[in-house]
Amino acid sequence: MDEALKRTDRVIVHVDLDAFYCQVEHVRLGIPTDVPLCVQQWQGLIAVNYAARAAGIKRHCNVTEARKLCPEARFVHVATFADGDTTPQYHSEGISYQTHKVSLDPYRKASMKIMAIFERSCPKYQRASIDEAYLDLTDEVNMRIKTRLASSSSTDMDDDAEPDVNWDGAGILVGDQVSHSTGWRDLQLRVAAEISQEIRATVYKELQYTCSAGIAHNKTLAKLCSGLNKPNKQTVLRQAAVSPFMEKLPLGEIRNLGGKRGTEVEEALGVTTAGELWKYSVETLQAKFGASTGSWLYDICRGICHEPVTETAIAKSMMAAKTLRPHIKTVAELSHWLEILSNELYNRLIDDNALNNRWPRVITFHVKHPLDASSHSRRTDLPPFHDFVATSIRDRCLALWTSGGDGSASRWPIERIAVGVGGFEKLDAGVVSVKNFFKKVEPTDEPGVVKTPTPTPAPGAESSPPSRRKPPAKATNSLQNFFNAAPAPAPSNTGATTTNPSPQKHRPPSSSSSGGPLDAFFQTTTTTTSATPSSPTPQKSEQPASAPGPNPASSDSPFQCATCPPGSAAFTDARELAEHNDWHMAMALHNEERGGGGAAAAPPSSSSSLSSSTAARGGKTKTGPARGKRKRATTAGDARSRKAQPPLAFGRRE
Numbered sequence: 040m041d042e043a044l045k046r047t048d049r050v051i052v053h054v055d056l057d058a059f060y061c062q063v064e065h066v067r068l069g070i071p072t073d074v075p076l077c078v079q080q081w082q083g084l085i086a087v088n089y090a091a092r093a094a095g096i097k098r099h100c101n102v103t104e105a106r107k108l109c110p111e112a113r114f115v116h117v118a119t120f121a122d123g124d125t126t127p128q129y130h131s132e133g134i135s136y137q138t139h140k141v142s143l144d145p146y147r148k149a150s151m152k153i154m155a156i157f158e159r160s161c162p163k164y165q166r167a168s169i170d171e172a173y174l175d176l177t178d179e180v181n182m183r184i185k186t187r188l189a190s191s192s193s194t195d196m197d198d199d200a201e202p203d204v205n206w207d208g209a210g211i212l213v214g215d216q217v218s219h220s221t222g223w224r225d226l227q228l229r230v231a232a233e234i235s236q237e238i239r240a241t242v243y244k245e246l247q248y249t250c251s252a253g254i255a256h257n258k259t260l261a262k263l264c265s266g267l268n269k270p271n272k273q274t275v276l277r278q279a280a281v282s283p284f285m286e287k288l289p290l291g292e293i294r295n296l297g298g299k300r301g302t303e304v305e306e307a308l309g310v311t312t313a314g315e316l317w318k319y320s321v322e323t324l325q326a327k328f329g330a331s332t333g334s335w336l337y338d339i340c341r342g343i344c345h346e347p348v349t350e351t352a353i354a355k356s357m358m359a360a361k362t363l364r365p366h367i368k369t370v371a372e373l374s375h376w377l378e379i380l381s382n383e384l385y386n387r388l389i390d391d392n393a394l395n396n397r398w399p400r401v402i403t404f405h406v407k408h409p410l411d412a413s414s415h416s417r418r419t420d421l422p423p424f425h426d427f428v429a430t431s432i433r434d435r436c437l438a439l440w441t442s443g444g445d446g447s448a449s450r451w452p453i454e455r456i457a458v459g460v461g462g463f464e465k466l467d468a469g470v471v472s473v474k475n476f477f478k479k480v481e482p483t484d485e486p487g488v489v490k491t492p493t494p495t496p497a498p499g500a501e502s503s504p505p506s507r508r509k510p511p512a513k514a515t516n517s518l519q520n521f522f523n524a525a526p527a528p529a530p531s532n533t534g535a536t537t538t539n540p541s542p543q544k545h546r547p548p549s550s551s552s553s554g555g556p557l558d559a560f561f562q563t564t565t566t567t568t569s570a571t572p573s574s575p576t577p578q579k580s581e582q583p584a585s586a587p588g589p590n591p592a593s594s595d596s597p598f599q600c601a602t603c604p605p606g607s608a609a610f611t612d613a614r615e616l617a618e619h620n621d622w623h624m625a626m627a628l629h630n631e632e633r634g635g636g637g638a639a640a641a642p643p644s645s646s647s648s649l650s651s652s653t654a655a656r657g658g659k660t661k662t663g664p665a666r667g668k669r670k671r672a673t674t675a676g677d678a679r680s681r682k683a684q685p686p687l688a689f690g691r692r693e
C-alpha cells in the first residue's frame with residue numbers, strides 16, 4: 040500500500056457557480072431558475088442566466104438588445120447607494136450613474152456563505168474570485184481510500200496491483216467516456232468526484248445555488264474542466280486524457296494566457312494551440328521568454344502545473360473611488376460623494392473588524408483634477424473603532440480638503456476622488472468583546488460564517504469596473520517577468536504523464552496496512568449522489584470559464600481605456616469607462632502608497648494567485664476575492680451601529 044500510494048498525485052477540484060449574480064437574484068426574489076433573468080448595471084448586463092443565454096442573450100448585450108431577443112426576460116438592476124442610503128438598496132426607479140454608486144455587496148455576501156461551505160468541506164481551499172475556488176482534496180481523498188482499504192475484507196493486495204475504478208456517477212469524463220479504468224490516480228479522481236458532488240449538493244441544499252466543478256490533478260486542469268459542462272455538471276480529467284485534451288486546446292484558454300501574454304506567445308511562435316508548443320524544447324522557450332516563464336510554458340502546454348492551492352493573504356488596505364461626470368465644482372457635491380464612499384468603507388471596515396479584529400490608523404484622501412496627470416493625496420488619522428461612525432471618513436476628508444496645504448484644496452473642478460484606509464493594527468481584547476457583543480445580540484443571517492474570507496477586497500481591485508471582464512494586463516508588462524513571482528516550476532522533460540512534487544504537495548499518509556483487492560471498489564463503497572440538483576437548462580457552456588478575453592462586442596467602441604493595451608478594454612458607454620478608470624486610479628494610488636510608483640497599474644490578469652491584487656496582501660488570514668472589486672457586507676454589529684445614525688443627506692455640509 041505504501042508503494043501504491045507513492046503512485047498517487049495531488050487532487051484538485053475547481054468549483055465555479057453557474058451564472059452567479061443571477062442565482063443570487065433568483066433566490067432573493069423567489070424567481071424559478073427556468074425564467075430568463077439578467078442582472079444589469081446601468082444599461083449593460085453583467086450576468087445572464089442559462090435560460091436567457093438559450094434565448095441568445097449574452098453578457099455584452101445591452102438591455103434594449105436583450106429585451107428584443109427575449110421579451111419575457113426579467114431584468115434586475117444591481118443594488119446601489121443613492122443619496123441618503125447608508126446601505127445599498129435595490130432601487131428600481133431613476134437609477135443613474137450621476138446619482139448612484141453601484142454595490143455588489145449582495146453577491147459578496149452570498150460568496151462568503153459559499154466559501155464558508157467550501158472551507159468547511161476542505162480546509163485547504165483558495166478563493167479564486169467571487170464565485171470560484173480551488174479545493175485541494177488530496178488529504179481527504181487519500182484518507183477515504185485508506186479507510187476503505189482498511190475496512191475491506193481482503194488484505195492480500197500487493198503493492199503492484201492497480202485498483203479498479205468504476206466511473207458511473209462520477210460526472211462527465213473528458214475524452215473517452217470509459218465506465219472502468221485502473222490505477223491509483225484514477226481512484227483518487229473518482230473519490231474526489233464523490234466529494235465534489237457532496238460539496239455541490241451541500242451548496243444547493245443550504246443556499247439553493249448550483250455550481251459546476253472540474254476535477255483533475257492540478258489547478259490549471261481543474262479550472263479548464265469546470266467550465267466544460269456548465270451549468271450544474273462536473274467534469275473529470277483523467278491523466279490518460281490530458282495529452283489529447285491539451286493538444287487541441289487553444290492557448291488562450293489556459294489560465295494566465297488569456298490576454299496579452301497568450302497573444303505574445305502565439306505571435307512569437309506562430310502557434311494557436313497548446314499542442315503546437317510541444318515541439319519547442321524547454322531551452323528554446325526559456326531563451327525566448329525567460330527562465331521561469333519558459334519552464335512554465337513547457338509544462339503548462341502539457342497540462343503540468345505545480346502551483347499549490349494557497350490561502351489568500353489578508354488585504355493591507357481598502358479603497359473606494361468614484362469618477363465624477365460631470366466634474367464637480369462645489370463642496371456640496373464633494374460632500375455628497377464623500378458621504379457615499381464613506382458609507383461604503385464604513386460597512387466594509389465594520390465587517391473586516393468583525394472578521395479580523397483589526398482597525399486601520401490612516402485615511403488617505405486622493406483628488407484628481409481634470410488636467411493633472413496624477414492625483415493629490417493627503418492623510419489623516421482614522422477615528423478609533425469605538426468613535427467611528429458612518430460619517431467619520433466623509434468628515435475627515437472634508438476637513439483635509441478645507442485645510443488646504445498642497446494647493447489642491449481650493450481647486451475645482453474635481454474629476455475623481457478616492458479614499459483609502461490602511462495601517463491596520465490588531466485590536467485589544469476589550470474591543471474584541473465589543474465585536475462579539477454585536478454578534479451575539481443581533482444574529483447575522485450568515486450561517487456559521489466565522490473563518491470566512493474577509494470582506495476586504497484588494498484596494499486596487501476594489502474600484503475595478505464591475506461590469507466587464509478584466510481587460511488583459513497592460514502591454515508593458517513583460518511576459519518574461521510575469522511568472523517570476525510564482526513558485527518556480529521545475530523543468531520537465533516528460534510528457535503529460537507525471538508531475539514533480541510541488542513544495543506543498545500533500546504526501547499521502549504512510550500506512551503499514553496492506554490493502555485488499557480493489558475490484559469494483561466503488562461499486563460497493565460509492566454511490567452516485569443524486570442529491571445534486573438536475574440541470575434545468577442546456578449542458579454546454581458557451582466557453583470554458585478560464586481565461587476570459589476582452590469583450591468582443593465592444594472592441595469597436597469609442598469608449599476605450601487609454602491605460603490598457605489598445606483595443607483590449609472597450610466599454611459600451613462613458614459611464615462604464617469611467618468606472619473602469621476608477622479601478623486604475625485606485626490601483627495606481629495603491630501602488631504609490633506601496634512605494635512602487637503607480638501611474639498605470641495593470642488590471643488583475645486572472646483569478647489566479649498571480650493577479651495584481653495579490654500584491655496588496657500579506658499575512659495569513661484567509662480573505663476576499665483575488666479579483667477583488669466587490670463591495671461591502673453587513674454584519675449584525677454593522678446593522679446595529681447604523682441604526683443609531685441618521686441617514687446621510689446630500690450636500691448638507693457645505
Ligand code: CTP
Nearest residue numbers: 056057058059060085086170505506507508509
Ligand atoms: N463578473 C464581473 N466582472 C468580470 C467577471 C465576472 O462582474 N470581469 C461577474 C459576473 O457578472 C458573474 C460573476 O462575476 O455573475 C462570476 O463570473 P463568471 O463565473 O465568469 O460568470 P457567471 O455569470 O457566473 O457565469 P458562468 O455560469 O459561465 O460561470
Ligand code: CA
Nearest residue numbers: 055056057058
Ligand atoms: Ca461562474
Ligand code: CA
Nearest residue numbers: 055168170171
Ligand atoms: Ca467565475
